[in-house]
Amino acid sequence: LRGAYNLIANLPEELRRKGVITYSSGNHAQGVAYSARALGVKAIIVMPGDAPRVKIEATRALGAEIVLVGPAGSERQAKAEELSARHGYAIVPPFDHEAIIAGAGTTGLEIMEDLPQVELVLVPVGGGGLLSGVAAAIKQSKPNIKVVGVEPELANDAQRSFRGRELATFPAEATARTIADGLRTQSVGSLNFGHLLAFVDDIITVSEDEILQAIREIALRGRLVAEPSGAVTTAAFLFHREDLPRARQTVAVVSGGNIEPVLLEKCLVGS
Amino acid sequence: LRGAYNLIANLPEELRRKGVITYSSGNHAQGVAYSARALGVKAIIVMPGDAPRVKIEATRALGAEIVLVGPAGSERQAKAEELSARHGYAIVPPFDHEAIIAGAGTTGLEIMEDLPQVELVLVPVGGGGLLSGVAAAIKQSKPNIKVVGVEPELANDAQRSFRGRELATFPAEATARTIADGLRTQSVGSLNFGHLLAFVDDIITVSEDEILQAIREIALRGRLVAEPSGAVTTAAFLFHREDLPRARQTVAVVSGGNIEPVLLEKCLVGS
Numbered sequence: 001l002r003g004a005y006n007l008i009a010n011l012p013e014e015l016r017r018k019g020v021i022t023y024s025s026g027n028h029a030q031g032v033a034y035s036a037r038a039l040g041v042k043a044i045i046v047m048p049g050d051a052p053r054v055k056i057e058a059t060r061a062l063g064a065e066i067v068l069v070g071p072a073g074s075e076r077q078a079k080a081e082e083l084s085a086r087h088g089y090a091i092v093p094p095f096d097h098e099a100i101i102a103g104a105g106t107t108g109l110e111i112m113e114d115l116p117q118v119e120l121v122l123v124p125v126g127g128g129g130l131l132s133g134v135a136a137a138i139k140q141s142k143p144n145i146k147v148v149g150v151e152p153e154l155a156n157d158a159q160r161s162f163r164g165r166e167l168a169t170f171p172a173e174a175t176a177r178t179i180a181d182g183l184r185t186q187s188v189g190s191l192n193f194g195h196l197l198a199f200v201d202d203i204i205t206v207s208e209d210e211i212l213q214a215i216r217e218i219a220l221r222g223r224l225v226a227e228p229s230g231a232v233t234t235a236a237f238l239f240h241r242e243d244l245p246r247a248r249q250t251v252a253v254v255s256g257g258n259i260e261p262v263l264l265e266k267c268l269v270g271s
Numbered sequence: 272l273r274g275a276y277n278l279i280a281n282l283p284e285e286l287r288r289k290g291v292i293t294y295s296s297g298n299h300a301q302g303v304a305y306s307a308r309a310l311g312v313k314a315i316i317v318m319p320g321d322a323p324r325v326k327i328e329a330t331r332a333l334g335a336e337i338v339l340v341g342p343a344g345s346e347r348q349a350k351a352e353e354l355s356a357r358h359g360y361a362i363v364p365p366f367d368h369e370a371i372i373a374g375a376g377t378t379g380l381e382i383m384e385d386l387p388q389v390e391l392v393l394v395p396v397g398g399g400g401l402l403s404g405v406a407a408a409i410k411q412s413k414p415n416i417k418v419v420g421v422e423p424e425l426a427n428d429a430q431r432s433f434r435g436r437e438l439a440t441f442p443a444e445a446t447a448r449t450i451a452d453g454l455r456t457q458s459v460g461s462l463n464f465g466h467l468l469a470f471v472d473d474i475i476t477v478s479e480d481e482i483l484q485a486i487r488e489i490a491l492r493g494r495l496v497a498e499p500s501g502a503v504t505t506a507a508f509l510f511h512r513e514d515l516p517r518a519r520q521t522v523a524v525v526s527g528g529n530i531e532p533v534l535l536e537k538c539l540v541g542s
Contacts (some may be wrong), residue, residue: 038349223495223496224496268535268536269536
């Protein structure tokens with residue numbers, strides 16, 4: 001929401017009048033749909049047909065027009081660019097844009113305000129919008145706070161890019177294996193990659209089973225409903241403490257609560 | 272938590288040294304256990320043996336000593352008084368005490384701070400501690416804001432007391448019928464009753480099925496895990512709008528997230 005709202009709110013009036021378009025596996029789509037409606041702008045969302053039904057319906061319920069395509073990120077982007085060229089819609093990219101990163105960064109500002117003694121912040125990483133923004137906000141204010149990205153082992157392109165210091169791109173079939181549908185991006189954005197190298201301390205990974213266990217813990221002990229993409233940071237805290245910098249106070253950013261009811265049920269039965 | 276913490280923090284040092292004891296179906300128990308541990312005070316909790324296992328275990332995990340008795344509130348209270356007399360433990364009653372009401376009232380202050388334009392506040396009512404405090408805080412600050420209590424139809428002693436302007440007491444077998452185990456109190460406290468008459472606009476009821484549906488809505492749309500006692504206010508908003516004062520902005524206080532995983536699963540499958 002924060003990134004999309006920031007971008008749309010700052011569009012010139014003549015662009016806003018034509019409408020906005022985006023390509024997204026779901027949460028960014030809802031952020032764009034919500035922000036566009038709040039700002040009185042028409043929104044078109046290109047989504048993969050295999051996105052959770054709950055995300056597609058929630059986006060439609062926010063008043064956006066939905067266009068469904070195949071699972072590859074590239075396919076979504078191509079479709080959005082085609083429609084943008086034809087109708088003059090302004091593209092709201094999901095992560096690779098300064099306004100998106102700046103909007104997401106307000107999460108970092110809020111964490112420092114709410115918990116000034118925080119020593120470590122864990123952020124999910126898919127395309128890297130949220131992680132870029134949070135890390136930039138925190139490191140430029142309080143460089144001693146550690147910021148670590150977390151992604152699924154089955155879609156660890158960001159870790160590969162970060163550790164190899166070269167942008168890695170995975171095939172869609174590879175990243176599609178993780179249950180964390182919001183983190184199936186095939187690579188981080190290039191602007192995001194620059195932010196990661198400049199501001200992030202590390203990127204670690206969690207297993208699929210750890211993600212499901214974290215959803216259960218977040219529900220029963222944290223009393224929050226998280227989707228798999230949102231639960232990766234708690235999974236890292238619960239199961240990979242030895243991979244993380246030592247900290248007395250840690251914040252896990254839980255971003256994404258759009259989970260299919262049957263999956264939430266499965267997690268509750270779980271372990 | 273707020274009421275218990277306020278009471279224990281204000282006990283004279285010589286009482287604190289001996290420890291505190293309470294009788295509760297669960298949430299107050301955890302509030303006392305948590306607050307006592309935070310303040311370095313020993314805590315003994317008398318609980319009904321039929322309380323959800325999740326509540327008993329959570330209370331024990333907070334370091335409290337648990338004593339189990341039968342389902343009647345009177346039985347719990349008698350046991351606590353006996354142990355208090357024998358060992359000198361200070362009693363932390365669940366609702367019928369000024370310090371409990373004052374602590375709970377901070378919820379009302381917080382609502383007015385976070386949402387100054389609020390016009391209606393819905394609060395669950397069992398013994399009446401939370402409702403007394405919230406209503407007193409709100410009505411003495413902004414008397415135009417409406418405050419309405421919500422309880423299960425199957426345990427509507429507070430509504431009966433409020434509307435009849437005479438304190439009603441129900442048998443334990445009657446109130447035990449509701450799934451909202453935190454609201455099975457047989458009557459509101461006498462101090463609480465005075466607050467209800469002075470500060471509350473109305474008390475309405477919801478059905479068992481409405482409570483279960485509200486749990487589902489709170490999980491999937493609000494992304495919060497609520498127990499039945501906590502979900503009654505959302506149930507009132509969703510299904511009894513015509514019984515409530517008109518309002519542009521309504522706050523439903525969702526107090527209690529200690530739900531058995533199997534019940535949460537059942538609600539998710541639900542409708």
